[in-house]
Amino acid sequence: MKRSAVDVLLQVAYLERAITAHGAYEGSVLRKKPRTLASAAVQKVLEERLAVALEEQAVPVTVGSFLKLIREEQKLRPQELFSRMGVTQNVYRMLEYDRISPLRISADVWRRFAQLFNVSSENLVALIQRTHRLVFFGPSLQITLARYDARKNKAMKKETMRQAGEELFLRANLSLPVQEQRKLDMLVKAIRDGD
Amino acid sequence: MARISNRQIVEELKAGNRAGCAHLIQVYQNRLVSEAVNTFRIAIGEAEELVSDVLLAIVNKIRRFEFRKGENDFHIWVMTVFKNKVRDHVRHIASTGLPMESYDEMEGETNQGLSRCVVSAVMSAYQDALNRERDEDTESRVSGKLRAIAETLEQMETWERVLLRCRALDVPYEEIAGYTGKPVRQLKVYHARVKQKFIARLAKQYPELSSSTTVMVAHEA
Numbered sequence: 139m140k141r142s143a144v145d146v147l148l149q150v151a152y153l154e155r156a157i158t159a160h161g162a163y164e165g166s167v168l169r170k171k172p173r174t175l176a177s178a179a180v181q182k183v184l185e186e187r188l189a190v191a192l193e194e195q196a197v198p199v200t201v202g203s204f205l206k207l208i209r210e211e212q213k214l215r216p217q218e219l220f221s222r223m224g225v226t227q228n229v230y231r232m233l234e235y236d237r238i239s240p241l242r243i244s245a246d247v248w249r250r251f252a253q254l255f256n257v258s259s260e261n262l263v264a265l266i267q268r269t270h271r272l273v274f275f276g277p278s279l280q281i282t283l284a285r286y287d288a289r290k291n292k293a294m295k296k297e298t299m300r301q302a303g304e305e306l307f308l309r310a311n312l313s314l315p316v317q318e319q320r321k322l323d324m325l326v327k328a329i330r331d332g333d
Numbered sequence: 334m335a336r337i338s339n340r341q342i343v344e345e346l347k348a349g350n351r352a353g354c355a356h357l358i359q360v361y362q363n364r365l366v367s368e369a370v371n372t373f374r375i376a377i378g379e380a381e382e383l384v385s386d387v388l389l390a391i392v393n394k395i396r397r398f399e400f401r402k403g404e405n406d407f408h409i410w411v412m413t414v415f416k417n418k419v420r421d422h423v424r425h426i427a428s429t430g431l432p433m434e435s436y437d438e439m440e441g442e443t444n445q446g447l448s449r450c451v452v453s454a455v456m457s458a459y460q461d462a463l464n465r466e467r468d469e470d471t472e473s474r475v476s477g478k479l480r481a482i483a484e485t486l487e488q489m490e491t492w493e494r495v496l497l498r499c500r501a502l503d504v505p506y507e508e509i510a511g512y513t514g515k516p517v518r519q520l521k522v523y524h525a526r527v528k529q530k531f532i533a534r535l536a537k538q539y540p541e542l543s544s545s546t547t548v549m550v551a552h553e554a
Binding site: 143153162174177211216 | 346349351353354356357358362363364365366367370371372373377380381384385388389392393395396397408409413416419420423427448449452455456459476477479480482483486495497498499500501502503504505508509514521528531532
């Protein structure tokens with residue numbers, strides 16, 4: 139297919155941002171009627187690919203992953219979050235890495251968390267429950283990993299297993315011991331009572 | 334069929350709703366494929382693949398997108414991603430040698446040799462910048478090689494500048510007439526002439542083409 143050499147030159151300059159069309163081109167794309175259509179087969183394949191990509195997107199399942207996602211999305215530094223949440227820098231860091239049980243944080247802080255990030259109480263409770271379960275079962279996971287490590291497996295295998303283990307604990311509906319469950323229920327009740 | 338708004342697409346995608354994918358494809362796939370094929374002259378198969386990559390990038394980054402000024406923000410974002418993908422495609426082609434023989438000669442042009450020389454000179458400089466080792470200065474080096482084009486355009490009248498830039502991107506004459514205040518017929522007639530003027534002025538920035546430039550400038554006068 140042929141085209142004018144000058145047009146090619148100007149297109150390259152436009153694509154490389156040496157010149158601009160001041161939005162005239164972008165606007166015209168919306169108004170123009172497409173002259174070439176993608177085939178139906180390509181359209182179908184693309185729809186499948188997009189649906190898979192959408193499903194694979196990281197959905198925050200713990201308090202840590204939620205905080206990390208918010209911070210990255212809004213390009214915030216940890217300092218800008220921990221003071222607004224009313225926790226110390228150390229506690230914030232442990233929260234972001236899911237290294238501290240939500241039971242050790244007061245109900246007031248969780249209510250502020252919900253308000254600050256516009257999280258519904260149901261979602262907050264789900265986040266807290268999953269995070270607590272992860273922290274509670276964490277040591278068991280560490281022991282398993284240590285055993286696995288002792289068998290002189292490669293570091294990459296260890297990392298893969300750690301990730302798989304974490305995911306398993308997060309997604310599996312493991313029930314907590316009665317005493318732990320009672321503590322968790324008390325925190326949830328305190329958060330809800332304050333609403 | 335009801336018009337699908339950009340806000341609806343964004344909300345559906347952010348909520349993980351599969352309908353958002355179908356709506357994104359419905360609104361953008363054919364538009365972008367058509368642009369890639371007709372404006373940037375990419376082969377249909379490659380264009381479909383390129384547009385698939387664009388829409389996939391949109392879905393993957395949707396959580397980072399926020400409306401700031403208005404409904405049009407999403408369209409501008411999609412177009413920016415599209416533009417970047419087309420640029421990568423052009424860079425890939427350029428770094429392996431642009432097929433110069435596929436260019437049309439300018440309609441009504443009397444000095445076709447000059448335009449070929451000038452375009453080749455600019456493209457060689459561009460290719461050279463692309464083929465050098467990639468480092469943090471690559472972007473500025475590449476755009477530096479194309480600065481002559483921007484400077485040449487600056488020397489021209491506003492309406493000429495708008496006409497050249499917009500027609501290169503296949504913006505309809507009717508829309509350009511709205512931007513320039515010139516009648517469509519006049520723009521169509523003058524387009525080829527303005528291209529020649531641009532080439533003649535651009536040639537002045539390349540001393541090695543000076544002999545051809547003299548001929549062309551004399552012709553322009």
